[in-house]
Amino acid sequence: MKTKKDLLTIFAMMVLLTFSSFAQEGINREILPIVEPEPQTYTELDVRNTKPPARFSVTAPKDAPNVVIVLIDDLGFGATTTFGGPIKTPTMDKLANNGLRYNNFHTTALCSPTRMALKTGRNHHTTNTGSIMETATAYPGNTGSLPASVAPLAEMLRLNGYSTAAFGKWHETAAWETSVSGPFDRWPTHQGFDKFYGFIGGETDQWAPLIYDGIKKVNPPKMENYHFTTDMTNQAINWVKAQQSMTPDKPFFIYFATGAVHAPHHVSKEWSDKYKGKFDKGWDVIREETVAKMKKMGIIPENTNLAPKPKDIKDWDKLSDAERKVFARQAEVFAGFMEMTDYEVGRLMDAISDIDEMDNTLFIFVAGDNGTSAEGGMVGMYNEMTYFNGVEEKVEDLLPLLDHWGDEGT
Template sequence: MRLWSTLPFLLLPALAIHAAELDRTVLPIPEPKPPTYTELDARKVEKPPRFEVTAPDGAPNVVIVLIDDIGFGGPSTFGGPIATPTLDRLAGSGLVYNNFHTTALCSPTRMALKTGRNHHTCNTGSIMETATAFPGNTGQLPNSVAPLAEMLRLNGYSTAAFGKWHETAAWETSVSGPFDRWPTQQGFDKFYGFIGGETDQWYPLIYDGVTRVTPPEMEEYHFTVDMTNQAIGWVKAQQSMTPDKPFFVYYATGAVHAPHHVPKRWADKYQGKFDQGWDSVREASIKRQIAMGLVPEGTELGPKPEDIEDWDALDADRQKLFARQAEVFAGFLEQTDHEIGRFVSAIEEIEELDNTLFIYIAGDNGTSAEGGFVGMYNEMTYFNNVTEKVEDLLPLMDKWGGPETFPHMAAGWAVAFDSPFSWTKQVASDFGGTRNGTVIHWPKGIKSQGEIRSQFTHVIDVAPTVLEAAGLPEPKSVNGTPQTPIEGTSMVYTFEDADAPERHTTQYFEIFGNRAIYHEGWLARTLHRAPWETTKMRPLEDDVWDLYNTREDFNLTNNLAAAEPEKLKAMRDLFMKEAERYHVLPIDDRVIARVNPALAGRPDILGDRKSLTLYDGMNGMLENTFINVKNQSVRITAKVTIPEGGADGVILTQGGRFGGWCLYMKDGKPVYTYNFLGLSRDTVAAKEPVPAGDATIVVDFEYEGSEGELGKGGTATLTVNGKEAAKGKIEKTQPLMFSADETADIGLDNQTPVASDIGIGRDETRFTGTIEKVLVELLD
């Protein structure tokens, strides 16, 4: 409810310029020149009006909800088997978009969404952790590409972001910044969430603004519940304090990206509901989709990838394991939709829902197939090229989704939850990777209700849609920098006309070599690699292209390449033209290798340094801002003071329960533990306690592999004050990545512990002695 008109006029600040007269194409809007006075006594002069920028009259609140890693065929709103009652409700009184597209990957979609420009224009050709040196892929958003949040903030909106970010260059996430590309300098007054691509939902790495914070104490803590509480609290407070000021909320859940963490009661709601398998789920979904009018009559399922086995060909153990994986995933999505429902109800309680432009995007890409063919107890095995085995996963079924797992599901489910399409996340050349169900709800601004819109739309269309709905022009300059024009097309023209001619007529797609071009109903594409293929791809120039008429072929099953060679050539030429224009070229199809900054060619905050000195209190250091100790010999030298009676706790650690290493003290004795992906631990422990007083504790790790060999083992030697205290074998090491969110810490172990015998959390793992400094050295 807007209270502007109900307050006494004399209590309101006068405006120097009426809002309608402001030139909003240059942001921030310049303040008028202040008047000068000749009168000595202020009591004899009428005070001047105060200049203030307010949003246009009637401008709606804006909420953008973005769920992570769920495809078109997952939510019930789009014919899927997973209940999403909040999305159903909004669809019933809003508009359903069945031809809305994303980029097929996390960071690129988020950048395109927040700016209205293509992801390569935003220098986000892939996720932040795989940025390279080439334009279009550097991971650094240019100043000439201002985000929607900044446009709205400078036009009189209050702005807040909650949940997943994944839009900051990996080397800009340390205490040294720069913080230009953190949320609070990307247009958001408030940020509460995590910076990277994923987090442990039970033990998340949370920032409030730019400050790391400890999750609040609550019964059965879960991050999605926490972020929703924060969002509800912020909106209610903002409207309480400034009811005349519209709000913009970006609500981006970590769910349902791996790890698939959810309270057991949510997963158990789906017990037995996936026993029929992914093939039957696909068939049932397309029947519902056709009945709901979301998919044309006569549409057949897209062919399943050849690498995905038929459900009936699986043995009983695999079926049992895979069914439980789907139950956990489904519970995770329903819980997420429930939390979004709490947020919707809160906006309704303060009587703001009718004038809130609520855009609910069910997925930033298709469902993820990164779980491989059998799923994963620990998703980090994917990023280290380690394949898990069914016989090792079966004993963990009862724990699946809980704090003792970091799980992902088998790829067959990703295909099923992308029904009726063939492919999944990462496949930018198939609608299974890019088409995501979307609902727009705005009772005050949209008369049509419960209708389907089928015009081609893309995530870059969201920002111009919001601007048009708010009555705001596209800015030509923001914060002193001329702007790259918005590349998306407003969707407002579709609001009241289901048959309006399509306005977004051309769109390229590219992720890790998978690429396509859409133009006036036609799609040309090449399937360069499957999501589970990370090495030994065929040369890009050898890719074979397909051609489809999407207006007659909803899910790309009738390849017209042979019948229409001239059309295919024209489309391929158009792709190259668009690729050159938007800095897609040169294409880099490497995936896991690009995690290594040296191989990718992106900046590394430590550069060529071979040592790093650390001090007490330095914790929360993300992997991309810490010295890289993988695949080489390392020496760790800790200068500490031991109190009378001995010391316990962590001296230095990196990683967590699902992979990493830790130097700590237990019962006064130094211990070094290497945790290989949570699958095994090797421990070297001294037998004698360290005497009270100053002490030097050293770990020497001698790597067995030769230069270029990855993931080999080695020997760890512990010395105390120059004398050998213990020596032992480390069987194998993680070659590429410890964690997406677990950190390196001095004096404690944040989040989950690397070692299994030191407790959990900051207080339990805190070192009880004094740390002067710790030196980490890379040895030749």
């Protein structure tokens, strides 16, 4: 199995694949924006005896591929079937089985730094993203402000003739720059994206999200059983079909960053109930099964030992019945949320196939910007606001709410 050492590898691969025809076309793409040639000098006095030159426009290199990056939020390495885990991800499986499955992909431990590194090819401190945007300071490397010396990938592609669009989560703009008053210099549409539809911060309610279209606040569309993941997929599908119908010779770059599986874990019972009873065996057994599958699939070496649990995590068989019931249901909802998200990524893939562009698309599915999140504490939370207000949620508080876990009230 092939491996890659860090985010720079994937970035370099995209740039090299996209701009490999520099020499043949005679355009200097190493300095952006591409400089328009000096205008031709005319000596003819009568315009009727001249022919106008071809209009200058920047086009992508011949046969430049489309690029799609799917980034899942807060997903552990061993969660999905693609990497030996219990959560079904047929779309990711299909991509892995027909492409490359990387098992040495390095991210940071936090959301914003990983995203900024991914979309610039630079160390996250170089991009001033030493932490998440909400905890940025005036310390060097953690100001939350992308310096002008660092070029975003989307801007590099746009200035080389690509159409560019971002859908879903952003979380790369300092908190004090995210109001309707701006400044908008570090919003998506000022960072190389022609189109943005999603939420600017780190999370949002998936049933009633705070959405921006470009820099304009918009209301979610009225649709039965609305869910943001479905909405952002619809937006991406509509955009790419329109883009290719209007400019079929122009490659596209789609950055598709889901709110899943970051909290809040919002998903309908249609998805979460698929996992009813699947986690009743407990995390000790599932950990052992996952490592065994990883070895069988060649994802980890045969001599890999299962890492010990943190001391604060009890053995499953030593938990109370109430604890096991709560934790199993929480896992069911998390798993359903991920499988639903994988399904929506599949819809985007199908749409690209429908316009006969899949074979010319570099499709990258990143299974997690970091590991799973710890915001829920040791027992999980039904209402995240309790944490911010210093209110402790206990297992006995959560038990009566399990039938509603994942719905609009969560």
